[in-house]
Amino acid sequence: MWNLIPVLEQYLKMRQLVNYFRTSIWTLISFVLVISLILIPLGSFLSYSFFTVDGTDIIHEFSLFNYQEFLTGEIYIKTFIRTILLALTVMFICILLGYPVAYFLARYAGKYKYSILLMLIIPLFMSYIIKIYMMRSILGFSGLINKVLKMLGVIEKPLEFFLWNQNAVIITLVVILLPLIIIPTFTSLEKIPKNIIEASFDLGCKPFQAFRYVIFPIGLPGLIVGSIFVFILALGDFVTPQLVGGTSGFTYGKIIYSNFGMAFNWPFGAALASILLIVSVIIILFTNRLTEKSKT
Amino acid sequence: MAILTGLIVAALYTPIFLTIFYSFYKTRKGKVDWTSFSYEPYTKLIFEKQILESLMNSIYVGVVTVICSVVIGFYFANYYHTSKSKMKEFLQFIIFLPFLLPPIITGLSLLIFFREINLPRSLNTVVIGHTIFVLAIVFKIILNKLETLKPSLMESAYDLGASKFQAFWYVLLPNIKLSLIIAGLLAFTISLDETLITLFLIGNDTTWPIKLWAKMRVGFSKQVNASVTLILILTSFLVLLIASIISRSEKKITY
Amino acid sequence: MSEILELKNISKSYGETKVLDNISFKINNNEFFTILGSSGSGKSTIIRMIGGFVKPTSGQIFYENNIINEQPIFKRPFNTVFQDYALFPNMNVSNNVGFGLKIKNVNILKIKEKVQEVLQIVGLENFSDRMPQELSGGQQQRVALARAIICEPKVILLDEPLGALDAELRKQMQLFLKEIQKKIKISFIFITHDQEEAIFLSDRIAVLNNHKFEQIGSPKDLYYSPKTTYMAKFFGECNLIACKVVDKKMDSIVVESEFGQLLINHSIDKSIGDSLTFGIRPEEIKILDQSSSNSIEVIIKDVEFRGSTSNLNVKSQHSEKYLKIQNISSNISQPFQQGDVINVELNTGVGTIFKDETIS
Numbered sequence: 001m002w003n004l005i006p007v008l009e010q011y012l013k014m015r016q017l018v019n020y021f022r023t024s025i026w027t028l029i030s031f032v033l034v035i036s037l038i039l040i041p042l043g044s045f046l047s048y049s050f051f052t053v054d055g056t057d058i059i060h061e062f063s064l065f066n067y068q069e070f071l072t073g074e075i076y077i078k079t080f081i082r083t084i085l086l087a088l089t090v091m092f093i094c095i096l097l098g099y100p101v102a103y104f105l106a107r108y109a110g111k112y113k114y115s116i117l118l119m120l121i122i123p124l125f126m127s128y129i130i131k132i133y134m135m136r137s138i139l140g141f142s143g144l145i146n147k148v149l150k151m152l153g154v155i156e157k158p159l160e161f162f163l164w165n166q167n168a169v170i171i172t173l174v175v176i177l178l179p180l181i182i183i184p185t186f187t188s189l190e191k192i193p194k195n196i197i198e199a200s201f202d203l204g205c206k207p208f209q210a211f212r213y214v215i216f217p218i219g220l221p222g223l224i225v226g227s228i229f230v231f232i233l234a235l236g237d238f239v240t241p242q243l244v245g246g247t248s249g250f251t252y253g254k255i256i257y258s259n260f261g262m263a264f265n266w267p268f269g270a271a272l273a274s275i276l277l278i279v280s281v282i283i284i285l286f287t288n289r290l291t292e293k294s295k296t
Numbered sequence: 297m298a299i300l301t302g303l304i305v306a307a308l309y310t311p312i313f314l315t316i317f318y319s320f321y322k323t324r325k326g327k328v329d330w331t332s333f334s335y336e337p338y339t340k341l342i343f344e345k346q347i348l349e350s351l352m353n354s355i356y357v358g359v360v361t362v363i364c365s366v367v368i369g370f371y372f373a374n375y376y377h378t379s380k381s382k383m384k385e386f387l388q389f390i391i392f393l394p395f396l397l398p399p400i401i402t403g404l405s406l407l408i409f410f411r412e413i414n415l416p417r418s419l420n421t422v423v424i425g426h427t428i429f430v431l432a433i434v435f436k437i438i439l440n441k442l443e444t445l446k447p448s449l450m451e452s453a454y455d456l457g458a459s460k461f462q463a464f465w466y467v468l469l470p471n472i473k474l475s476l477i478i479a480g481l482l483a484f485t486i487s488l489d490e491t492l493i494t495l496f497l498i499g500n501d502t503t504w505p506i507k508l509w510a511k512m513r514v515g516f517s518k519q520v521n522a523s524v525t526l527i528l529i530l531t532s533f534l535v536l537l538i539a540s541i542i543s544r545s546e547k548k549i550t551y
Numbered sequence: 552m553s554e555i556l557e558l559k560n561i562s563k564s565y566g567e568t569k570v571l572d573n574i575s576f577k578i579n580n581n582e583f584f585t586i587l588g589s590s591g592s593g594k595s596t597i598i599r600m601i602g603g604f605v606k607p608t609s610g611q612i613f614y615e616n617n618i619i620n621e622q623p624i625f626k627r628p629f630n631t632v633f634q635d636y637a638l639f640p641n642m643n644v645s646n647n648v649g650f651g652l653k654i655k656n657v658n659i660l661k662i663k664e665k666v667q668e669v670l671q672i673v674g675l676e677n678f679s680d681r682m683p684q685e686l687s688g689g690q691q692q693r694v695a696l697a698r699a700i701i702c703e704p705k706v707i708l709l710d711e712p713l714g715a716l717d718a719e720l721r722k723q724m725q726l727f728l729k730e731i732q733k734k735i736k737i738s739f740i741f742i743t744h745d746q747e748e749a750i751f752l753s754d755r756i757a758v759l760n761n762h763k764f765e766q767i768g769s770p771k772d773l774y775y776s777p778k779t780t781y782m783a784k785f786f787g788e789c790n791l792i793a794c795k796v797v798d799k800k801m802d803s804i805v806v807e808s809e810f811g812q813l814l815i816n817h818s819i820d821k822s823i824g825d826s827l828t829f830g831i832r833p834e835e836i837k838i839l840d841q842s843s844s845n846s847i848e849v850i851i852k853d854v855e856f857r858g859s860t861s862n863l864n865v866k867s868q869h870s871e872k873y874l875k876i877q878n879i880s881s882n883i884s885q886p887f888q889q890g891d892v893i894n895v896e897l898n899t900g901v902g903t904i905f906k907d908e909t910i911s
Binding site: 042098105126131239277 | 297298300301304305307308309310311312314315368371372375379381383387390391393394396397398399400401404405406407408409412424428485486489491492495496505508509512516524527528531532534535536539543
Binding site for chain 1: 602603604623624625629630631633634635637638639640641650651653654655698702
């Protein structure tokens with residue numbers, strides 16, 4: 001007589017093994033996918049930064065040449081610092097304009113707050129290139145701003161203050177990136193329970209004190225997240241400076257991009273981008289820790 | 297503060313309205329010719345092969361990006377939600393990298409990678425770039441939805457004898473359907489306008505923003521303005537659609 | 552006893568909806584005053600008005616004989632313990648507790664000292680560096696209380712503070728609140744929907760029903776001398792019997808009811824032929840071994856075992872009316888069963904007479 005039980009046991013074991021294998025194969029695939037499409041490209045571009053170029057050939061040999069170039073070529077460090085300052089300026093202007101708006105929406109706009117927020121979000125998804133182009137025509141010599149100022153009699157001659165310089169880059173970036181700071185700030189301000197604000201009044205706060213000690217600190221994580229978004233995007237942008245910045249549109253992102261275009265020095269471009277990457281990752285990790293800390 | 301809010305809304309919309317305006321009216325020497333209102337640019341648009349082709353390319357990229365990112369995004373969200381492995385935090389961090397880093401870095405790292413594996417640049421490489429870029433948002437939207445579902449939901453499906461597939465198809469999918477739609481629409485909207493990553497990954501084809509970028513050097517024709525207006529209408533429609541789906545699904549939960 | 556706070560003819564409406572309708576009451580010094588009402592009865596609105604978060608539509612709020620209707624929140628000498636505590640998530644326990652003093656620019660050393668003192672009162676002296684999110688519900692509750700008492704307000708307003716706690720913790724916190732109130736000698740205005748809680752804690756209770764106060768008084772007053780049939784049913788159970796006066800004596804009346812003739816030991820201004828409603832608590836009905844002059848005969852419908860006591864639902868011989876009787880369970884000598892006929896006597900001396908009211 002055949003004894004079925006050992007056979008069944010064997011079969012079940014096999015099934016388990018297959019199941020285990022099946023689930024782990026999916027896990028495997030997902031990890032391979034992410035790693036091959038995100039990590040390996042990042043790795044390959046980091047490794048490129050250690051290569052050099054000879055004419056149109058890329059020499060796959062380890063060298064610190066590009067980093068030496070960055071450190072010795074004054075223009076690169078200067079541009080890097082100038083771009084950081086530019087991004088910081090954009091960030092601060094965005095905070096200055098965006099925070100009051102987010103605050104107003106979260107606290108005083110009542111039932112209209114979501115509609116207004118939606119109005120502020122929609123432009124974010126509207127053609128980036130078009131916004132730059134139109135900002136160019138608004139800021140330009142015969143653009144809207146100059147016309148309006150002239151009409152109001154504030155100026156006689158059109159101002160050149162607005163186009164082909166750093167101001168133009170800053171204004172354009174602010175217009176493009178402003179919603180990014182309003183949204184997270186609004187969300188974190190809106191989440192503050194009403195009774196926490198009431199409690200601060202109850203304990204003797206005047207309105208400004210309630211803002212300073214309670215509302216502002218609790219809403220801070222949202223503001224930080226928004227600011228970092230604005231900062232990083234402003235730091236890496238190369239299209240805006242090129243299109244409205246004129247000669248001063250020579251930002252760090254632009255240098256990186258030109259190394260992949262006309263200059264055709266990929267390794268050097270990769271090295272410059274690696275520095276940008278490192279700065280960005282440090283900022284992201286730092287922010288992450290900051291907001292995690294305030295969460296718990 | 298209300299005034300400031302109003303001014304900012306105005307500032308954000310001025311460039312957009314100007315574009316729409318210029319698609320209908322002509323200007324001469326900086327002065328608007330008010331009599332020149334016409335639909336003509338819109339009808340002429342049909343003959344602008346290049347613009348139409350770039351639009352079609354953009355839509356193709358957008359649709360494929362939506363499919364890829366929603367499928368992969370759902371897979372990861374489900375993995376993250378159900379797995380107890382410690383690797384999942386790491387996985388999430390990696391998924392978020394392309395979204396958090398400056399787009400220039402995502403773009404050029406993929407450029408170098410494709411060159412190294414000898415993959416010629418095309419619309420498909422753009423799709424890969426876009427998918428990676430929007431994956432974080434899609435992942436997060438779906439994950440948020442999964443986390444609101446009670447574990448007992450799937451357990452009761454299994455308890456009633458559903459197979460894994462049946463539980464997914466009849467129970468999980470209908471419950472997360474809306475989040476998938478929202479994530480997909482958002483991915484499409486972002487992909488449609490993505491410029492910085494695309495610039496690195498596009499080969500000889502052009503997508504619509506790239507076409508605009510190229511046209512910008514010579515100035516925009518009225519037909520370009522007309523195409524912009526049409527796309528603006530499409531994106532506002534998509535965003536409003538997303539918003540209405542979200543607000544409706546929220547109401548459902550409270551009542 | 553001196554009163555410190557008075558609400559006079561207060562009404563509040565939101566648009567068309569009336570929340571409070573002409574309410575008046577006074578709060579005495581060092582009093583534990585409870586406002587008891589079901590959810591949505593407007594009880595929170597009352598203390599939000601005292602705290603200054605809501606303005607009354609009409610009427611005055613007096614504090615030490617001055618009208619304070621228009622005084623801003625931060626100037627009022629009252630502090631609130633919020634329903635879900637409303638602790639500041641960005642501050643640790645000691646900063647939360649010391650916040651009110653910090654706003655008043657009190658010296659930092661003084662604040663530290665005070666905080667430590669108050670934390671000791673609420674038994675959290677070892678938790679001063681914790682964040683609110685790291686505390687249990689009961690602990691958060693204590694922090695909220697500490698934060699309110701540190702400013703030495705004249706009145707502390709407690710907006711259903713125990714609502715979110717589980718039964719066990721609730722009991723503990725009730726004891727704790729009562730002790731604290733005695734210790735710090737500040738008036739508490741406490742809001743709850745729980746009758747037992749109100750009876751246990753309060754010096755006086757105000758029962759809110761239909762946007763008005765049904766009755767204000769000590770727990771014993773409310774229990775033994777309810778003014779309305781609503782009040783009689785609100786605390787515990789009460790049998791309401793419709794009667795007609797058939798005879799009148801010196802200090803008692805004889806009435807005819809569905810349970811037969813009853814002698815009620817109350818001197819009351821009623822003449823023969825008047826109808827009235829007589830209310831009596833289940834524990835004031837005695838089961839007799841034999842019939843007596845003032846006993847009535849009833850049939851047992853069912854027995855509800857409640858642990859230390861049992862409730863008997865009994866039916867009149869003459870009609871379909873029921874009475875509820877509370878009996879000590881240990882009374883083994885009388886193992887009651889459904890259908891038994893027993894004699895009961897109503898302790899009519901402690902019952903209440905409601906005039907001309909229809910039984911609801």
